[in-house]
Amino acid sequence: MNASNLQKKITYKERTISKVGMFNRKHKYLSFLGLAYAFLAIFSYNFVFYFYRNVKRFTCLACIILFFISSSSFSYPAMSLNISFDSDISHDVNVEDADVVISTEELAESDAELAKQVELDSFVLEETQEVVNPDVSEADHLNQENQVSLDDMLNAGIEDNSEIIIEDEQVALGTSDSSEISFSKNDWKIMLVNKQHPIPEDYEFHLGTISGSMKCDERIIQPLLDMMKAARKDGVALIVCSPYRDMDRQTMLFTNKVNKYMDAGMSYMDAYNLASQAVTVPGSSEHQVGLAIDIITEGYSSLDEGFANTAAGKWLAANSYKYGFILRYPAGKEEITSIEFEPWHFRYVGVDAAEVMAQNDMCLEEFWSNFVE
Numbered sequence: 219m220n221a222s223n224l225q226k227k228i229t230y231k232e233r234t235i236s237k238v239g240m241f242n243r244k245h246k247y248l249s250f251l252g253l254a255y256a257f258l259a260i261f262s263y264n265f266v267f268y269f270y271r272n273v274k275r276f277t278c279l280a281c282i283i284l285f286f287i288s289s290s291s292f293s294y295p296a297m298s299l300n301i302s303f304d305s306d307i308s309h310d311v312n313v314e315d316a317d318v319v320i321s322t323e324e325l326a327e328s329d330a331e332l333a334k335q336v337e338l339d340s341f342v343l344e345e346t347q348e349v350v351n352p353d354v355s356e357a358d359h360l361n362q363e364n365q366v367s368l369d370d371m372l373n374a375g376i377e378d379n380s381e382i383i384i385e386d387e388q389v390a391l392g393t394s395d396s397s398e399i400s401f402s403k404n405d406w407k408i409m410l411v412n413k414q415h416p417i418p419e420d421y422e423f424h425l426g427t428i429s430g431s432m433k434c435d436e437r438i439i440q441p442l443l444d445m446m447k448a449a450r451k452d453g454v455a456l457i458v459c460s461p462y463r464d465m466d467r468q469t470m471l472f473t474n475k476v477n478k479y480m481d482a483g484m485s486y487m488d489a490y491n492l493a494s495q496a497v498t499v500p501g502s503s504e505h506q507v508g509l510a511i512d513i514i515t516e517g518y519s520s521l522d523e524g525f526a527n528t529a530a531g532k533w534l535a536a537n538s539y540k541y542g543f544i545l546r547y548p549a550g551k552e553e554i555t556s557i558e559f560e561p562w563h564f565r566y567v568g569v570d571a572a573e574v575m576a577q578n579d580m581c582l583e584e585f586w587s588n589f590v591e
């Protein structure tokens with residue numbers, strides 16, 4: 219085979235050169251064209267011939283690559299891996315460093331005693347309304363790790379609603395007859411976002427500003443404020459961090475996590491599967507649709523399971539549903555949510571749905587299979 223191929227190759231090359239030589243002798247002024255043709259023809263011939271000779275090798279390579287792509291993740295992760303996760307975002311969010319944590323003195327005028335206990339601060343409610351597609355990245359949200367407590371919110375002109383809010387609370391607490399409420403799968407509040415249900419590409423929402431660069435779906439700012447005020451009344455300080463994240467930020471968090479596991483010696487596939495239990499896979503995070511917020515508290519700023527034992531963690535677990543928020547990834551439901559227990563991550567679903575889930579001890583996935591038409 220080699221001998222005959224070699225023969226062909228030389229023949230082709232020689233034939234091309236002699237043809238070009240004749241052409242160049244006839245048209246001297248066009249000799250550069252002949253040379254270019256010769257070069258291209260011989261190069262292409264050798265190029266194709268090279269692949270032809272190595273066809274088995276390249277087929278094997280293609281098969282290996284295909285196998286790797288098809289088997290690397292996108293499958294349901296095994297939950298039995300015995301490794302502890304640290305957090306959704308970087309550990310130890312430092313309260314002192316945050317530029318938006320508001321001093322409690324600003325509250326002193328209204329009630330010094332209350333101000334001492336409570337740490338809900340500032341939502342600067344600028345009425346900025348951006349239409350957001352979560353898949354469109356916004357670079358200015360990157361590298362922001364802020365925290366917001368209630369005083370900021372109260373300073374921004376939301377005080378007037380206080381009395382109305384208290385009435386709303388009573389209404390919310392009073393109504394619990396969920397049996398007659400039906401839920402539509404098209405309701406934005408109960409939108410199911412997880413690995414199996416990524417964010418629809420055409421999903422759009424209005425982004426409202428909580429404070430500075432911290433944003434979320436504008437429709438959940440008022441319920442969030444209501445919840446933070448109610449917590450303050452009970453002497454619990456809630457601090458919001460990391461609400462809306464764009465695709466770039468989510469991707470960065472996820473990639474960092476994968477790299478960390480790979481640095482520890484894991485294969486890419488193992489690292490991906492494990493990372494997907496600790497950080498939501500980009501494109502399927504509720505933070506990207508502005509409906510999820512992470513909450514910490516004064517004196518405990520780590521996003522880890524220990525938050526569940528703080529006053530804030532307990533208060534949220536018991537009361538958040540009254541304001542339409544659910545603990546999205548509860549303990550004991552990891553097999554269903556495929557996300558580890560996250561006592562700090564709260565998702566707005568509306569009061570009706572939150573009450574149904576609280577009454578039936580269901581996570582959002584279970585709620586969908588039982589109540590959503």
Ligand SMILES: [Zn+2]
Binds near residue numbers: 512562564
């Ligand atoms: Zn979160």
